[in-house]
Amino acid sequence: MTETKFTPRVFSGIQPSGNLHLGNYLGALKRFVDMQGPEMETVYCMVDLHAITVWQDPKELAHSTRELCAGFIAAGIDPEQSILFNQSQVPEHAQLAWIFNCVARMGWMQRMTQWKDKAGKNQQNASLGLFAYPSLMAADILVYHATHVPVGDDQKQHLELTRDIAIKFNHDYGVDFFPITEPVIEGAATRVMSLRDGGKKMSKSDPSDMSRINMTDDADTIAKKIRKAKTDPDALPSDVDGLEGRPEARNLVNIYAALSDQTVEQVLAEVGGKQFGEFKPMLADLAVAKLSPISTEMARLMGDQAEIDRILDRGAERAREIAAPILSRTYEIVGMVGAGRA
Numbered sequence: 648m649t650e651t652k653f654t655p656r657v658f659s660g661i662q663p664s665g666n667l668h669l670g671n672y673l674g675a676l677k678r679f680v681d682m683q684g685p686e687m688e689t690v691y692c693m694v695d696l697h698a699i700t701v702w703q704d705p706k707e708l709a710h711s712t713r714e715l716c717a718g719f720i721a722a723g724i725d726p727e728q729s730i731l732f733n734q735s736q737v738p739e740h741a742q743l744a745w746i747f748n749c750v751a752r753m754g755w756m757q758r759m760t761q762w763k764d765k766a767g768k769n770q771q772n773a774s775l776g777l778f779a780y781p782s783l784m785a786a787d788i789l790v791y792h793a794t795h796v797p798v799g800d801d802q803k804q805h806l807e808l809t810r811d812i813a814i815k816f817n818h819d820y821g822v823d824f825f826p827i828t829e830p831v832i833e834g835a836a837t838r839v840m841s842l843r844d845g846g847k848k849m850s851k852s853d854p855s856d857m858s859r860i861n862m863t864d865d866a867d868t869i870a871k872k873i874r875k876a877k878t879d880p881d882a883l884p885s886d887v888d889g890l891e892g893r894p895e896a897r898n899l900v901n902i903y904a905a906l907s908d909q910t911v912e913q914v915l916a917e918v919g920g921k922q923f924g925e926f927k928p929m930l931a932d933l934a935v936a937k938l939s940p941i942s943t944e945m946a947r948l949m950g951d952q953a954e955i956d957r958i959l960d961r962g963a964e965r966a967r968e969i970a971a972p973i974l975s976r977t978y979e980i981v982g983m984v985g986a987g988r989a
C-alpha cells in the first residue's frame with residue numbers, strides 16, 4: 648500500500664460534563680494553546696454528544712457547553728485561528744461513528760478502562776452510548792483526518808483504539824484513507840490526580856468538589872482545597888526518585904512544575920527539604936496567579952452568550968467544510984449509493 652501524505656492537523660475535545668478543572672487545563676487546554684499556530688490547523692470541540700453518555704440535566708448541559716467555550720477562549724484559543732465548535736452541530740461526527748461501530752469489535756471495546764471505570768459494577772445499566780464512546784471519539788478525530796491529538800494520559804487507550812479502527816478500515820476496504828493518528832501526551836502533568844486520593848485522576852464527574860480545582864474557583868477556594876489536599880508527613884525530596892511511592896506528593900509537585908513551566912527536577916531543586924506546610928501556600932499562590940486571570944475572563948465572556956453562540960455557529964460551519972467531504976468519500980468507499988453526488 649502506498650503511503651498517503653496527510654496534511655498535519657490537530658484535533659481534540661473536552662466534554663461539557665461539568666466544571667472545567669485543573670487536570671483539563673494542564674493535560675489538555677494548555678497544550679491546545681501551545682499547539683495553536685500558523686504551522687498547523689487546529690480543531691477544538693466541545694463534545695456534547697460524549698457528555699450525554701451519562702445523564703446530563705439539559706439546562707446544565709447548555710450552560711456547561713457555553714462555559715467551556717468561554718474557557719477555551721479565556722485560556723488562549725483564538726476562535727479565528729482555531730476552529731472552535733460543539734460536536735452536535737456537526738452531524739458528520741455521529742454519521743462516521745456509525746460506520747466505525749461496524750468496524751470496531753466488541754472485544755476491543757470491552758477492554759477499555761474508561762468503560763470499566765465509568766460503568767462500574769453495574770454494566771447492564773450503563774448506556775449503550777457509554778460503551779460506544781471510543782468509536783465516536785475515533786470519528787471525531789478521523790472525520791478531520793487529524794494527525795495529532797493532544798490529550799491527557801487517561802485518553803491514551805482510546806487513541807490506540809482510534810489507530811486500530813483506522814488500520815482495520817483501511818485494510819478491509821483496501822484503501823489508505825484514514826491517517827494513523829499520533830497521540831500528543833506531554834508535559835509535567837499529563838495525569839493530574841484527585842486532591843483527596845492520589846490513586847484516582849482528577850475528574851469533572853467526581854462527586855467530591857474538594858477532589859478538584861475548578862477553573863471557576865475563587866482564590867480562597869483554591870487555597871482551601873490545596874491546604875486540605877491529602878499528603879504524607881514527610882518533607883519533599885530533592886530528586887525525582889524520592890517521589891517513589893508518594894503519589895500525593897508527586898501530584899502536587901507535578902502540578903507546580905506544569906503551572907510554572909518547569910521540569911519536576913527543577914522544582915525539586917527549589918523546594919526539596921520543605922514541609923508541605925510551606926510548600927502548599929507556594930502552590931496555592933502559583934495556582935491563583937495562573938488561574939484567576941482565566942476565570943475572570945471566562946466570567947466576562949459568559950456575560951455575552953449571544954456572542955458565544957455566534958462563535959460556535961461559525962466554528963461548526965468551518966468544521967463541516969472539512970468533515971462533509973471526508974464523510975462523503977467514506978460512504979463512497981463503503982459502497983453507499985448516492986454518496987459523493989452531493
Ligand code: ATP
Nearest residue numbers: 662664670674675798799837838839849850851852
Ligand atoms: P469526565 O469525568 O466527565 O470524563 P474529565 O474530567 O475526565 O470529565 P474529559 O472531558 O473527559 O474530562 O477530558 C478532556 C481532556 O482532559 C482529555 O484530553 C483528558 O485526557 C484530559 N484530562 C481529564 N482529566 C485529566 C487529568 N486528571 N489530568 C490530565 N488530563 C486530564
Ligand code: MG
Nearest residue numbers: 662801850851
Ligand atoms: Mg474523562
